Amino acid sequence: MNEQQQSLLVQSASRFPPPQGIKLSYGTAGFRADASILQSTVFRIGILAALRSLKTGGAVIGLMITASHNKVSDNGVKVADPAGEMLTQDWEPFADSVANAPDPESLIQLIADFAKKEDIPLNGSKGATVLLGRDTRPSGESLVEAAKQGICSVIGAVGIDIGVVTTPQLHWIVRARNKDSKPSASELDYFDQVSTSFRCLIDLIPNKSQHGIGKLIVDCANGVGGEKLQVLKQKLNWSDVEIRNSGEQGVLNEQVGADYVQKDKVAPQGFGPPDVGVRCASLDGDADRLVYFTIIPNGNNRINLVDGDKILSLFALFIKDQLSILTDYTNEYQPRVGVVQTAYANGASTKYLNQLGLHVIFTPTGVKYLHEKAHEFDIGIYFEANGHGTILFSNRFLRWLEDKKSTEKSLEKQNAAMRLWAVSKLINQAVGDALSGLLLVEAILQHMGWSVEKWNELYHDLPSRQLKVKVADRTAVVTTNAETIVEKPPGIQEAITALTVKYPQGRCFVRPSGTEDVVRVYAEARTQEAADELATSVAKLVDQFLGFHVGM
Ligand code: NG1
Ligand code: ZN
Numbered sequence: 001m002n003e004q005q006q007s008l009l010v011q012s013a014s015r016f017p018p019p020q021g022i023k024l025s026y027g028t029a030g031f032r033a034d035a036s037i038l039q040s041t042v043f044r045i046g047i048l049a050a051l052r053s054l055k056t057g058g059a060v061i062g063l064m065i066t067a068s069h070n071k072v073s074d075n076g077v078k079v080a081d082p083a084g085e086m087l088t089q090d091w092e093p094f095a096d097s098v099a100n101a102p103d104p105e106s107l108i109q110l111i112a113d114f115a116k117k118e119d120i121p122l123n124g125s126k127g128a129t130v131l132l133g134r135d136t137r138p139s140g141e142s143l144v145e146a147a148k149q150g151i152c153s154v155i156g157a158v159g160i161d162i163g164v165v166t167t168p169q170l171h172w173i174v175r176a177r178n179k180d181s182k183p184s185a186s187e188l189d190y191f192d193q194v195s196t197s198f199r200c201l202i203d204l205i206p207n208k209s210q211h212g213i214g215k216l217i218v219d220c221a222n223g224v225g226g227e228k229l230q231v232l233k234q235k236l237n238w239s240d241v242e243i244r245n246s247g248e249q250g251v252l253n254e255q256v257g258a259d260y261v262q263k264d265k266v267a268p269q270g271f272g273p274p275d276v277g278v279r280c281a282s283l284d285g286d287a288d289r290l291v292y293f294t295i296i297p298n299g300n301n302r303i304n305l306v307d308g309d310k311i312l313s314l315f316a317l318f319i320k321d322q323l324s325i326l327t328d329y330t331n332e333y334q335p336r337v338g339v340v341q342t343a344y345a346n347g348a349s350t351k352y353l354n355q356l357g358l359h360v361i362f363t364p365t366g367v368k369y370l371h372e373k374a375h376e377f378d379i380g381i382y383f384e385a386n387g388h389g390t391i392l393f394s395n396r397f398l399r400w401l402e403d404k405k406s407t408e409k410s411l412e413k414q415n416a417a418m419r420l421w422a423v424s425k426l427i428n429q430a431v432g433d434a435l436s437g438l439l440l441v442e443a444i445l446q447h448m449g450w451s452v453e454k455w456n457e458l459y460h461d462l463p464s465r466q467l468k469v470k471v472a473d474r475t476a477v478v479t480t481n482a483e484t485i486v487e488k489p490p491g492i493q494e495a496i497t498a499l500t501v502k503y504p505q506g507r508c509f510v511r512p513s514g515t516e517d518v519v520r521v522y523a524e525a526r527t528q529e530a531a532d533e534l535a536t537s538v539a540k541l542v543d544q545f546l547g548f549h550v551g552m
Contacts, residue, residue, distance in 0.1 A: 001108075001111070001112045001115060001122045001123075002122070002123050002124075004124075004155065005122050005123065005124070005154075005155050006108060006112075008153050008155065009047075009104070009107075009108050009111065009153050009154075010104050010105075010108060011153075012043070012149055012150070012152075012153040013043075013044075013104035013107050013108065013153070014104050015149070016039055016040040016043040016044070016146060016149070016150075017040060018040040018041070018099075018100070018101070018102065018103075019037040019040065022037060023100055024041055024096070024099045024100060025096055026087075026092045026095040026096055026099070027514040027515050028365065028366030028367075028368065028514030028515060029068065029076070029078060029366070029367075029514070029515055030045075030064075030076050030077050030078025030079070030087075031045070031076055031077050031078075031095075031099060032067045032068075032070060032074060032075070032076035032515055032516075033074065033075075033076070034073060034074055034075075035067075035073060035074060035075035035137065035139035035143065036073075036139075038075055038076070038077070038139075038143060038146075039142070039143065039146045040099075040146075041077065041099045042065065042077045042143045042146045042147050042150070043146040043147065043149055043150040044098045044099055044101075044107065044150060045063065045077045045079060045095065045098070045099070045147065045150065046063065046130070046146065046147035046148065046149065046150020046151040046153075046159065047098065047111065047150040047151070047153060047154055048079065048091070048094065048095055048098055048150075049061045049062075049063045049079050049130040049147070049150075049151060050128045050130055050150070050151045050154035050157035050159075051111070051114070051115065051118075051120055051128075051154065052079065052081070052087070052091065053128035053129055053130060053157065054120045054121060054122075054126055054128045054154070054156075054157070055118055055120050056081070056082050057126075058126055058127050058128060058129065059082035059129075059178045060082065060129045060130070060131055060174055060177040060178055061079060061080065061081065061082065061128075061129070061130050061131070061174065062079065062080030062084070062130070062131050062132075062133065062170045062171060062173070062174035063077065063078075063079055063080070063130050063131070063132050063133075063147050063151075063159075064077070064078050064079075064080065064132075064133050064134070064135075064167050064170045064171075064286075065077055065132070065133070065134035065135070065137075065140050065143045065144055065147065066078075066134065066135040066137070066140075066167055066285070066286040067135075067137070067285075068135075068167070068259075068284055068285055068286045068288065068289075069221070069253055069257055069258065069259035069260075069284040069285050069286075069289065070253065070285075070515070070516075071252075071253060071254070072137060072138070072251055072252040072253065072254070073139075074137075075137050075139045075140065075143055077143070077147070079091075079095075080170060080171045080174045080430070080431075081174075082174070082175075082178040082179070083175055083178065083179055083430065084171040084172060084173075084174045084175025084176075084178075084179070084429070084430025084431065085171070085175075085368075085371060085430055085431070086367070086368040086371065086431070089368065094110075094114055097110055098110060098111070122154070122155070123155070124155035124156045125156070126156055127156050127157070127158070128151075128154060128156055128157035128158070129157070129158055129160065130147075130151045130157065130158070130159045130160070131159075131160050131162055131170065131173060131174055131177070132144050132147055132148065132151075132159050132160065132161045132162065133162050133163070133164070133165040133167075133169070133170035134163070134164060134165075135164065135165075135166070135167070135223060135224045135285060135286045136164055136223055136224045136247055136252065136285075137252065140164070144161055147159065148161070162186070162187070164224055164227075165187060165224065165228075166224050166225060166228055166286055166287035166288065166433070166434070166435065167286040167287065167288045167431065168287065168288050168428050168430070168431050168432065168433030168434070168435070168436070169187055169190050169228070169433075171428070171430035171431045172190050172428055172429075172430055172433070173185050173186060173187065173189075173190065174430070175429065175430045176189060176190075191231055191232060191235055193425055193426075194232070194425075194426055194435065194436050194439060195232060195235045195236050195439075196425070197422040197423075197425035197426035198236065198422075198426055198439040198440075198442075198443055199236070200418065200422040200425075201419060201422045201423070201426065201440075201443035201444075201447070202443055202446060204415050204418055204419050204422070204447075205446055205447050208446075213279070213442075213445050213446055213449070213450065213451060214240065214278070214279065214451075215240050215241075215242065215278055215279065216240060216241045216242070216278075216279045216280070216281060216442065217241075217242045217244055217271070217275060217278055217279070217280045217281070218241060218242070218243055218244065218280070218281045218282070218283065218438070219244050219245045219256055219257065219261070219268040219270070219271065219280065219281070219282040219283070220243060220244065220245050220246050220247065220256075220257075220283050220287075221245060221252065221253055221256050221257025221258065221260075221268075221282065221283055221284050221285045221287075222245050222246070222247040222249075222250040222251060222252045222253065222254070222256055222257075222285075223247060223252050223253065223257070223283070223284070223285035223286060223287065224247075224285070224286060224287055225283035225284075225285075225286075225287035225434060225435065226243055226245070226246025226247050226248075227246065227247075228287065228435060229241070229243050229246075229283075229435060229438075230243060230246070232435065232439070244270050244271070245257075245268060245269065245270050250269060250270070252285050253284070253285045254269075255268060255269045256268040256269050256270070256282070257282055257283065257284045257285055258282040258283055258284040258289040258290060258291045258386065258387045258434070259284050259289065259386065260282075261282040261291055261293055261303065261305070262282075262289075262291050262305060262307055262308075262385070262386050262387060263386075263466055265302065265303060265305050266301045266302060266303060267280075267293070267295050267301050267302075267303050268282055271295060272295070272301075273295070273297075273298075275295050276294075276295045276296075276297045277294070277297075278294070278295075279292065279294065279445075279451070279452040280292065280293050280294060280295070280303075281293070281438055281441075282387075283434040283435070283438075284387070284434065287433070287434045287435055288388055288431060288432050288433060288434055289308075289386055289387035289388045289432065289434055290308075290311065290387045290432075290434035290437045290438055290441075291305060291306065291307050291308065291311075291386070291387040292305075292306035292310075292311070292441065292452060292455075293305050293306060294306075294452055294453070294456075304456060305461075306452060306455065306456050307346070307385050307386070307387060307461075308383040308384050308385045308386055308387040308388065308389055309341070309345050309346050309349035309383060309385050309461075310349065310455065310456065310458065311383055311387065311389065311437065311441060312339065312341070312349070312353075312381055312382070312383035312389060313349055313352055313353060313356075313458050313459070314441060314444055314445075314455055314458070315381055315391060315440065315444070316337075316339055316353060316356060316358055316381050317356065317458070318423075318444045318447070318448075319337065319379060319381070319391070319420065319423070320337065320356060320357075320358070322416040322419050322420050323335060323337070323379075323416075323420070325412055325413060325415075325416035326404060326408075326413050326416045326417055326420070333400055335378035335379060335397050335400070336359075336377045336378045336379070337358060337359065337377060337378065337379045337380075337381070338358075338359045338360075338361060338373070338374065338376065338377035338379070338380050338381070339353050339358045339359065339360045339361070339380075339381050339382070340360075340361050340362075340363060340370045340373045340374050340380060340381070340382035340383075341353075341360060341361075341362055341363075341370075341382070341383065341384075342362060342363060342364065342365045342369075342370065342384055342385070342482065342483070343362065343365070343482055343483050343484050343509050343511075343522065344365065344384060344385040344386070344466075344522055345362075345383075345384075345385055346385060346461045346462055346464060346524065347462050347505070347507055347524055348459045348460055348461050348462050349459065349461070351459070352458060352459040359377075361373055362482040362484075363482055364479075364482055364483050365384070365483060365511065365514065366514055367382075367384065367388055367389075367431065367432060370382035370383075370384065370389070371390075371392070371431070374390075374391075374392045375392055375394075377392075377394070378393070378394045378396060378397035379391060379392070379393055379394075379397060380392040383432075384432075387432075387434070387437075388432040389432045389437070390427050390428050390429070390431065390432045390433060390436075390437070391423065391424075391427045392429060393424045393429070398421075398424060401417050401420055401421050401424075402421070404417040405417045405418055405421060423440065426439060426440055426443075427440055462505060462524045462525070462526070462531075463524070463525060463526070463527055463528040463530070463531040464522065464523065464524045464531050465522075465523050465528075465531045465532045465534075465535035465536075466520065466521065466522050466523075466535070467520070467521045467535050467536070467539045468513070468516070468518040468519065468520050468521070469518060469519045469520075469521060469539050469542045469543055469546075469547070470517070470518055470547075470548075471518070471519050471542065471543070471546040471547055471548070472546060472547065472548050473546070474512035474513065474517060474518065474519050474546075475512060476488065476489060476546055477489070477510065477511065477512045477519055477542075477546065479509075479510075479511050479512075483509060483511040484509045485509075486509075486510060486511075489545050489546065491545075492510075492541065492542070492545050495541050496508055496509070496510065496538055496541065499534060499537050499538060499541070500523075500534060500538075502534075503525040503526070503530045503531075503533075503534050504525065504526045504530070505524070505525055505526040506523070506524065506525045506526075506530070506534055507523070507524040507525075508521070508522065508523040508524070508534050508535070508538050509521075509522055510522075510538060510542055519542050519546065521535050521538050521539045521542060522535070523535035523538060
């Protein structure tokens with residue numbers, strides 16, 4: 001590192017002292033904490049993003065300020081790699097040490113050592129670009145400013161602020177600028193692409209007039225999804241959608257949004273008895289999660305939840321149908337379809353997907369693991385039960401499809417190829433995206449002529465319960481086998497198993513959260529009472545093993 005670079009870093013780093021006595025970790029989705037302590041972390045991740053751009057030959061890197069479904073006073077920062085995907089896991093330890101360096105001197109030493117090891121030119125000879133986006137949190141603007149300061153303290157690096165966007169939009173734009181050779185790609189291109197491909201799917205519906213599926217109401221978690229869905233609604237001239245909780249009145253993620261609806265299985269604020277019988281959906285605060293639901297008549301706010309597993313099942317079914325039109329056993333090329341889930345997937349969904357003849361694989365929680373696995377297939381479909389997921393298409397498959405679109409003689413096959421092509425354009429190739437996911441669900445339901453009830457009947461969820469337990473040190477819990485078995489502390493797994501076997505169709509696991517300071521408990525059983533009881537008793541067990549026991 002030359003002297004000019006060194007003094008620039010020293011000067012700027014001293015303006016962003018790190019919070020004392022707090023250890024931050026990049027976790028499964030970047031750094032998240034109370035917004036008031038994040039200035040220094042975000043500044044430093046600005047530096048990291050600029051280094052990442054240098055390392056990747058000047059590719060555009062994304063930096064998103066959001067804490068997703070967490071409370072409005074929290075915020076967070078995460079980095080998107082050139083293909084719009086999550087920051088490579090190899091750099092996470094560096095992210096952790098950069099965020100936790102105690103003073104400017106040790107920070108600069110870390111950067112110098114890392115740049116040397118990774119062969120990153122730190123002399124201003126190369127340019128670097130970082131795109132900055134944020135959700136609607138009030139702390140977002142000043143954190144973007146801190147990130148810019150970090151970026152600018154790397155000579156030759158520029159930060160471009162694209163303002164308030166959904167997390168998936170930022171990832172999409174980063175990908176478009178690098179991979180699709182659209183150096184000026186913006187939100188407008190995103191809206192154009194998703195609306196054009198959605199229209200294409202609708203135009204390809206056979207006997208369209210019979211397929212009206214009625215109104216949709218979308219709870220936007222009082223977050224960024226509201227204003228973006230409004231743009232799509234206008235662009236598509238879509239009168240059948242009503243946007244609620246768009247953020248004009250309520251508080252971000254407070255008793256609204258996909259996380260609340262999925263975990264508590266209740267209707268979000270602003271929804272009630274008049275909405276019985278209507279198809280409803282919820283996005284989370286940064287619009288990368290999507291769930292559907294209907295309100296149970298006289299059900300005291302309870303809902304029928306149509307979660308990420310069921311969205312996955314709908315997508316898998318549609319893709320399988322289109323592929324079976326397009327291919328038969330005589331085809332020399334048989335596209336490989338894979339489905340990726342986590343231990344949180346409802347057991348009934350896995351059974352259904354297996355029955356469809358699909359290859360189902362499990363990874364640990366965290367979309368980066370699911371995404372990576374999905375890449376191993378020609379069509380890789382992944383979803384977390386909480387509604388985060390997407391469908392990835394391999395280049396080989398897309399080339400094959402391109403050829404099929406133009407050479408297939410049968411109109412039916414041509415249309416199937418066009419539909420799959422449109423899906424690949426609609427669904428976000430970088431990360432899970434609630435808005436493009438919502439449009440795909442709507443297009444498929446219209447295609448099938450299905451009501452939300454019909455969709456929900458694909459299979460019946462096993463009753464489940466999720467709880468969280470505050471513990472002294474969540475890192476004391478170490479798991480294996482896609483997080484289904486606890487290795488440490490010793491003895492706890494045996495105790496969990498002993499409780500679980502008492503319940504017919506019982507399944508239960510615990511794991512430390514990667515985004516909150518808690519241990520999560522998940523239980524499934526034949527009845528809701530049994531699932532609740534199992535979850536509660538295992539939560540007690542976790543507390544006994546790991547809780548705050550004064551004097552112990
Ligand atoms: P943690 O806090 O590690 O459980 C949560 C979600 C993940 C994922 C991340 C990132 C659950 C149980 N966990 O992770 O699936 O979405 O947030 O946002 O929903
Ligand atoms: Zn989110």
